[in-house]
Amino acid sequence: MFIADIKKDFYDVVANQRVALLVAADIDALCACKILQALFHCDQIQYTLVPVTGWQDLSTAFLEHKEQFRYFVLINCGANVDLLEMLQPDSDSIFFICDTHRPVDVVNVYNDTQIKLLIKEDDDLGVPTYDDIFRDEDEEEGEDSGNESDEGSEPSGKRRRFDEGAIERRIERQRAKRQWEARRREILFDYEQYEYHGTSAAMMFFELAWVLTKDTKDMLWWAIIGLTDQWVHDKIPHMKYVSDIATVQRHVSRHNHRNEDEENSLSIDCMRISFEYDLRLALYHHWSLYESICNSYYTACSFKLWTLKGQKKLQEFLADMGLPLRQVKQKFKSMDITIKENLRDVIEESSNKYGMKDIRIQTFGVHFGFKNSFLASDMVHAAAALLESTERDENDPTDNFIKALDALSRSHLDRLLSGIDLAKKKLIAIQQTVASCICTNIILSQGPFLYCYLMEGTPDVKLFSKPLALTLLCKYLLTAFIHSTRNKRCKLLPLIMAAPKDVEKGTVIVVGIPPESETSDKKNFFGRAFEKAAESTSSRTLHDHFDTSIIELKSEDRSKFLDALITLLS
């Protein structure tokens, strides 16, 4: 059931209760969690935070906590599956689900008692109407008793005479029922075929804070990071990102005008959020400009930096802008101020000449204190690197979750800076892997899709056993492939990528992303395709991740799984 008034139906209900927060492992969920935690602290609501990484985790967490808690808040998990069937809760457990995964399962939409969806009803959902999918089961049985209203037959439960008319009506009803069921299957198939993402969960909770007038700049910043995470990890189309930015921009202007006027300027330590039309170079404020250009996928793919020609083009580009190499290879913060002043405009002009029309993107930045200024995308990269860190002694997912959560708050700057370092390593690893994949041509066109398998000995392959990192790699690889291939047909194909996940158990993680196009709406059909292929070949797969397009598979079953996919999709 969709919640109409988020304050009355959600916040006031949990206000004096103990709540269990089950949070998925992505940055948007982390930001939403932080906003909700801040609200709970204000009103002294007791809660327990449980990070969950997949459906099995969710079930175990639920079983552990179902005795003590009546109210469960699920963030970025649970909407796209029949939750009641999966968890089998008691009838007094109530679930509040704020999830960006679409399509929302129809049972979750139409359940009135236990499932409350913290999702805006008009958020691009297209849910089928109730009558199309459900009809009361007990009116089906046997005699000519009254059925659904569209049947319109006489309610004649008492008449049991087997006359001609009754038999005819019965046959008619059964035919209508078969038709209805066929139509129902079709509607459900269309509805659940494509997987996509809706409005960020962090923005939903920020709206809740706004309605309660408890919104602060910290919460606004977290909402911005949640939205930027959806853009960085390619979950929402560009149009939606731009319109969400416009919504956030209104809040930002409201906050900026609140305390500041001519004479009473705010202390420098206060947080200031500003709208920036900044360059699409990852982490460039905390790196050198040269490194950032080499390791951001947009510039690396446009220049084709894995070829010698590409490197030369890059040198030309820098010379064209008049930037000396020594300056460009220095840390950005120590770059010459005269160069930094007009950097963005200069880069935009030159990049137009080299075919990069969208080098600038609308985003937000934050400043607090004299030294600290960060862009939203920097924070997303840092938090994602911490969340999926594969450093030697940091392998506990709950620990990583807490570290990433800490990095998002202003008082743990050292965490954030270590996250930025990890993110730099991750981006360099991604770029090198992309370069080697393109140069060694291991991307194969399998007909209806492109396929790439990362061998076990590839450097940094441990990094790519995690879903977020692998998805980023996929996206960059597809863009690079499109720029480097001459085959027109291949440019429109989606990409499936497999990487070793667990060497002892012999499993690989498989990710599928939709084809790259200008007006892509990021709808992914691989979820259903993977399920069907696994069923038909009885491969040993684990569909544990909340995104149905990410699965775990036994390495031995890889080839037959792929063959099944090829036949399915062609």
Place this chain on the structure above:
Amino acid sequence: MDPSEVEFLAEKEFVKIIPNFSLDKIYLIGGDLGPFNPGLSVDVPVWLALNLKQRQKCRILPPEWMDVEKLEEIRELERKEDTFTPAPSPYYMELTKLLLNHASDNIPKADEIRTLVKDIWDTRVAKLRLSADSFIRQQEAHAQLDNLTLMEINTIREFLLDSLNCMYKLRSNLQPGATKGQFADY
């Protein structure tokens, strides 16, 4: 005494807030507070003001002395005089730190105020050190210092007492027999 204990005592001072909730009068052991009405200012102790501010339930108004011009005057006066001038408030240092750390968005020109208060503190503590130094050197028996705040006294307390104790021991060792008799074992 620990500086944190002094800060704890400082939190009993009253400060004006503007709440955004309403509550009837509350009766606490230390006194009565309230009633709270949204938009109307009310006097509360600093500990309650900070707690409400962190829960976003109020806006803190800076105390009267926390103003750039007044603090500049006090700083000039302090630098001119040899003795201590009356401090802006008996807990000016702690209140500045607490309010500027937690509520700097409600206090205009917070950075300048921080600098001014630090200047005043530095001048006063320098005078205090000078006077303690001359006290010990000249082996005075008693002294009177007006207008000191608890935090300043606290910074010098341990050093002054310990050094005076040492001086006493040294002095009593120079006069044998006078006090020694009492410590004899037999």
